[in-house]
Structures are given as C-alpha cells and as structure tokens.
Amino acid sequence: MYNLLQxxxxxFAFAMTVTFGVLGAIAIVTPFLPSSPSAEITVxxxxxxxxxxxxxxxxxxxxxxxNLDADLTSLFNWxxxxxxxxxxxxxxxxxxxxxxxxxxxxxxxSKEEALIKVSDLHNExxxxxxxxxxxxxxxxxxxxxxxxxxxxxxTSGQTKSNHVIKFPPRSxxxx
Amino acid sequence: xxVPPPLPNAKNEKVRDFSSVKMFEDEIRFLRKMSKRQLAQQxxxxxxxxxxxxxxxxxxxxxxxxxxxxxxxxxxSMEPAFYRGDLLFLGMPDEPVRVGDICVFxxxxxxxxxVHRVIKLHDERKTGKQYIxxxxxxxxxxDRGLYNPGQHWIHKEDIIGKILTVCRNDNDYYE
Numbered sequence: 001m002y003n004l005l006q007x008x009x010x011x012f013a014f015a016m017t018v019t020f021g022v023l024g025a026i027a028i029v030t031p032f033l034p035s036s037p038s039a040e041i042t043v044x045x046x047x048x049x050x051x052x053x054x055x056x057x058x059x060x061x062x063x064x065x066x067n068l069d070a071d072l073t074s075l076f077n078w079x080x081x082x083x084x085x086x087x088x089x090x091x092x093x094x095x096x097x098x099x100x101x102x103x104x105x106x107x108x109x110s111k112e113e114a115l116i117k118v119s120d121l122h123n124e125x126x127x128x129x130x131x132x133x134x135x136x137x138x139x140x141x142x143x144x145x146x147x148x149x150x151x152x153x154x155t156s157g158q159t160k161s162n163h164v165i166k167f168p169p170r171s172x173x174x175x
Numbered sequence: 176x177x178v179p180p181p182l183p184n185a186k187n188e189k190v191r192d193f194s195s196v197k198m199f200e201d202e203i204r205f206l207r208k209m210s211k212r213q214l215a216q217q218x219x220x221x222x223x224x225x226x227x228x229x230x231x232x233x234x235x236x237x238x239x240x241x242x243x244x245x246x247x248x249x250x251x252s253m254e255p256a257f258y259r260g261d262l263l264f265l266g267m268p269d270e271p272v273r274v275g276d277i278c279v280f281x282x283x284x285x286x287x288x289x290v291h292r293v294i295k296l297h298d299e300r301k302t303g304k305q306y307i308x309x310x311x312x313x314x315x316x317x318d319r320g321l322y323n324p325g326q327h328w329i330h331k332e333d334i335i336g337k338i339l340t341v342c343r344n345d346n347d348y349y350e
Contacts, residue, residue, distance in 0.1 A: 027340075054327065082255060084292075084312065088274060098298035100274035105294075107255065107312060125317070130297040130306055130328075144275050148256055153340045156275060 027152035030079045039070035039143035039159045041087065044120070048170050053128055060134050060170060062127040064089075064103060068118045070143055075157075076111040083108040084146040085116065087123075088158070091139035095131055102144075103127060134167040141165070239266040241336035246279055246288060252311030253277070253290060261343050263290060265336030272296065272305055272331060277338040280309065280329055282322055288335055291318060297328075305331050 002010075045065040053059035068087065075083060086105035093099065103123035108114050144158045206214070235244045248261045256277075257263065265279055272278065272293055279290045294317060295308035306328040310317040319327060 084256070084275075086275060086294075095300055096297045097300040098271075098296065100296040102274055102294040105312075109255065125294065146275055146277075148341075154277070154338055 023151045026079060027149075030077070030149055030152045031155060033077050033079075035074045035077070037070070037072045037075050037145070037157065037159075039068070039072070039116075041069075041141045041143060041159075041163055042067045043141060043163060043165050046165065046168055048134055048167055050170055053126075053132070056128075056132050059128050059132040062123070062134060062167060064123045064127060064141075066103075066118075066121045066141065068116060068121050068143070070114075070116040072108070072114040072116065072145060073111050075145065075147055076114055079149045079151060081109075081148045081150050083114065084148065086144050087121065088142050088144045089127065089139050090142070091134075091137050093129065093131055093135065093137055099129065101125075101127060103141075136167045136169060138164050138166050239264075239336065239339075240269075241265045241267040243279075243288070243335055246290070246335075248290060249287070250311075252313050253292075254313045256312060257290070257341055258343070261341055263341055264339045266339045267334070267336045271298065271303075272307060272334065272337070278307075278309065278334045279336050279338070280334045282326075282329070283333060284323060289318070289321065290338070307331075307334075 043064065043066050047063045048060050049063065050058050050060050053061070066087065070085070072083060072085065084105065084107055086102045089101045089103055091099050103125060104121055105124065106116070108116075141163055142159045144156065146154060146156045148154055209217070236242060238244075244265050246263050246265065248257045248259055248263060251259055263279065274293050274296045277290060277292045279288050281288045289309075291309040291311045291314075293307050294310045295306075297306040298304070299306070307330065308317055308319070308328060322329065
C-alpha cells in the first residue's frame, strides 16, 4: 500500500513539524527563565584633552579609567550562545538630549568568562562628543549586555547606573 | 515528460532527436485540446500562486515595518554572533534606535545592506535627529571607513531594521 518513499516522506514531514514545535517552545520559554545579573562600575580617573579630530577641528577627548566588577553568570542558561557586554556612557548636553557611547566591549562565550573583574579598564574607543566639547556635564556609566540565544529572540539588559560623574575641565597633556 | 522514441536515420541506426518541438509534442497536444477558457484558467491559477507568494512577503514587510524583513549575512564582520550565510529576521519598531542594537542599514548610494552594531548615538534635542555610528563586532575599527567620503554618521532613515532573531546556516558552522 505505502512504499518506502512515502513512508520516509511522512516520517520526515512529521519530524520537521515536531522539531519546529520544540524550537518554538524553547523560544517562548527562554525569556521567562530567571536571571540575576549584577555589575558595578567605579570610575577611577577621567582626563579630558583636546586634539584635532577629523572635520570637527579641535575636539575634547575623554580618557577614562574604570574598575569593572560584574557577575553575569546567571544570564548563561542552556539556551545562551554568547553575551555581548559593553560599558556604556550616557550623558546629556544642551543641544543633544540623548548621547550614548560605548567605551569598551567584550564577547563572552562561556559561563566561566561571565565573571568579569577588570581593574584599570581603559576606553577602547575614542570618547568624543559630537559637539566637540563635553562642557563638564554629568555622565553615568553602566554595563549593557546583549544575550544571544541558540533559539529565540535576541534580548538585552542594562544595569541601573547610579554612578554619575562630571567631566573634568580640559587639561593640557596626558598624565 | 515522455521521451520520443529514437528515430531511425538513413543508416537505420536509432538516433535521438532533440529538437524542442518533438520534445514537447505531448504537452503541446494537451494544450491545444483545452478550450480558451480552460487555458485562461490555468494562466490565472499560475498568477494567483505567484501573487500569493508576493503578498505574503509584502505583508511580512508591512508587519515588521521594514522594507526587507529577511536578509542574509554576507561577511564575517559580526562573528561569532553571525556567520556568513545566516538568515536574519528584522523588524523596525517605532522607538528610537539605542546603543547596542544590531542594525541593518544601507549607506545612501549603495545597494548592499550592512549588519553591524550601534556603538555611538547622539540625538539632537530640537529635531530628534539621531546621529549613529556603527561597528562590526569582529572589526577593529568603526564603520567610518565604509560610509561615504565625508560622512561621519548615519541616521534613522538609513536603517532598514533591527535584528530580532537569527536562523543559523549550519553548513558554514563546520568550516
């Protein structure tokens, strides 16, 4: 009645349906898994020095040294492929109400690496403002992470930053 | 499709005739038997199938608010998050872009979209215009080298969508 090919086809179709059902269930359940990440950032030192920068002319560059202490191991469940972690600086100026700059980032691929302890973290990227001057505004520093699951939607999170610190005035040379 | 029997040639050898009229003899005979109405119905059926596929695609583009909701990764600049050949599902929510989002954007004047992460963001207070700088996770430098000459930022209009989820293409996984 049914030859081998028809049976194989039926089995394959059913297997595909079941697989997608399971993957869909995993994707739906993942956001509800509990997690308790924590991080603390303390700013050790900030210097602001002025250099010529592309077409902006004289721009103020901020050089930051931070201490980073973070425990993101709880974000690693069986459905986590990797974490993208970055230190984020947020501040407000007169002309621009939202300014967000990533200072340092790292990709974490295993639970052991998720215990981050870096002292003397320097900003990896240029910290320049679009208005060429920081004008000594307050900036808050927080840790931002992106969770990349094996199956499911990409999610992200951020620590609440209670460490707000002012930019110092321009200094003449790098210490 | 029936293969016509080999024709005997002058030397009485059996030769296959590959002229296209003879090859489609059966099909052409079948089509000639149909009335004009039946022929029109067949054409309409075919057009219905094609346009249904197009409707599903455009409907998906409308639902996700993005002009191209499914794209393929072309380069390795976002490894180890995405590899070449992976499918990305995009959506474009109404909220403004945030730092850390992985966005697919097109540089004006170029056809090829790029998928990279936003690392700097400055929002103008008065106009709400967003000045965005992107960088691939696997690249050492930011994307200013990729933008048009003289262009230092991209804006929300250049962004096609934010990544919602990835469909890995495991063929490349074992490379």
